[in-house]
Amino acid sequence: MKICHIIANLYAGGAQTFVVLLAIEQKRLGNDVSIILIDNFNHSPFEAYLIKQLQENQIKVYSLDRKPGKNLSVLQSFLKLNSCLNSLKPDIINSHLQFTHLIIALYLKLFRKNYKLVLTIHNAPEEWNYQTLQTNLHTPSIYCSNSSMATSVIRDCKKTVISNGIAMPLIDDSALQIFKDFKIDTSHQLILMVGKLSHQKNYPLAVEIAKNYQDKNVTFLICGIKEETADEDLNSFKSVKNIHYLGIKVPKEIYSLMAYCNVFLNTSHYEGLPITVLEAFFVGIKCVLSDILPHHEIGDGVEGVFIPDSFEAKDFIKLIDEALANSLNHQEIKELRKEVLKKYTIKETASKYIDFYKQLI
Template identity: 25%
Template sequence: MNKKILYVITRSEWGGAQKHLIDVVIGMKKKGLSPIVAVGDEGDLTRELEKNNVEFYIINNLVHQISLKQDLKAILELRNLVKKINPSIIHLHSSKAGLVGRIATKVSNYRIPVIFTAHGWGFTPGSKKINKYISLLSELLTSWMLNKVICVSKFDQELAEKYHIISKKKLTYVYNGISKDMNVDLVDIDKKREKVLFTMVARFDSQKDYLTLVKAIEKLKNNKEIYNQIQFNFVGKGPLYEEIQKEIINRKIDDVVNLLGFRNDILEIINQSDVFVLTSNYEGLPISIIEAMSLEKPLIVSDVGGVRELIDKNGFLIAKGKNEIKNIGKAIVQLTSDDRLRIEMGENSLSIFQNKFTLEQCVNNTEKIYKIYMK
């Protein structure tokens, strides 16, 4: 049996898709398969692959932005790699790699099954109109090249069905998951801390809505009793980092907001927090929320994409719209003033995680799909 699985992803910069990929790759390696990764650049992902002795190749012209010249070169690079490796299955991750990878496969070997994991669709509600049109068009034109499409949530599967871009027979969903046995040093929470600590972990870009959270925190200055009891950690980097930094200073909330930048100790930071927050304009199924759930944290999260599927009496689901800032504020007030509520919601988070969102479940469900196509 050919046990080689070629995974293709655009960027090595750390994010939810990269975290998911490395976990699945390691899981498949433990199951006796031979994972190989093709990625557009070197970075956080390739360093993790090296640590875990996973073979990888750099596709130099596989870039995030649209570039006809580079995209054609990337197709040729990937086609040559497919011919060299001759994998049993090609598993594509991220939109750009998903498009380039399916074309490269079909011009090199029509018989290799191609699976695509959609980490949130480009046409999901909240995304830019131009992105919606490009994403819908590309899927309509090339979905016939795919054998299976794995969505990370029921929401995304139903969204693809709604637009009729892919045959229902090709669609399924597999929830993201993380390991129950995290290899990190999680020290006990500082019980002596006087303030309630809220943490948001996200890239500073147009997808993640830090600005709305900043505005909600500013509004709480009118409630001095609560404002004096709260502290926020913002963890991440990205193109909007300096803009958000200026907003924090201009709105005079820098006394309660800490900008921690990019960190390698994310789980430790979340573990030391009392509440996890993720305000977003659109999502697939965020791994950061699942990590927080595994650490028994109550949640304040935006009702976008598949996020609703993570919430059941374990946090506050905030609808986008005119009352969003007000409702975030209310959630912060409730979780700050009610210790018992934080504990109960945190316990519910852990229970939901254990039942539905472990890495073992994710890997096993993905392997079941592989077995359909492996010879």
């Protein structure tokens, strides 16, 4: 089967990591897989890391060279997309994230193409504008979690839930260099957060939580690409002496940080089936997660996972204290989580994707 995944870019993020893992596993299952990026390459370490993985698995990556924020370049992108797809002739196009859903649907209508299009819905809910909804009312869709299907806009389309999956994280010592570069006191208890600087990730709450630990030898480390709340978030980080913003880190560095930190914290307003949280589960770090449906869906009953009953800082602080006091180490927690995490392997996810594609061809 010829499969073409399309996503805006590989600059950073859980959805981007997932698309790469999915493409690689689908290739291993004997399919012809390619990836098209709408935006131009930015040659960041994160993008380079993912593209290197794809190239090592003989998966070609194409760029339509759209300049983010430049709407006039969309027309040129359509022409390049048409050229790519005419050459690739995919049996299935799998679109990821709202902007891509709109661009691909518009292309298919404007160029009168009949490629089989599947949308992967990555959030709960995934925020769609009117144009995206109207052009995809009946487009077959894969929801990344039950929470995503339950909270997203209702459409008359063929749909299924296929839980996100990941590959087992490989741990190295790259966190040690990060600690050295940022002068992190490793005698402190370390709280790790990973996610774009955006409204979704709710960093004002994280700052409020961190203030409680300023004189308690607890340090907060935050990794993520700068998005719409970056200026506000970065200013607030500077106001608290025990927060260190580490910038964008590639997946292997994230895994290493998870292995060396004490607690993984997520304060998000919403998620889909969060890849980074799954990675934290597999590494064995204790997790304190916000009270949203996807976190309950994957975290309830999982060893070393703590979910407060509200978005009040005091409720997070209580559970962070409990997590820090927990005597189980990463390896012990990994063993206790092993059975429940079997359903979140990328091998199983990729196989289910192929089964859904076959229903459409």
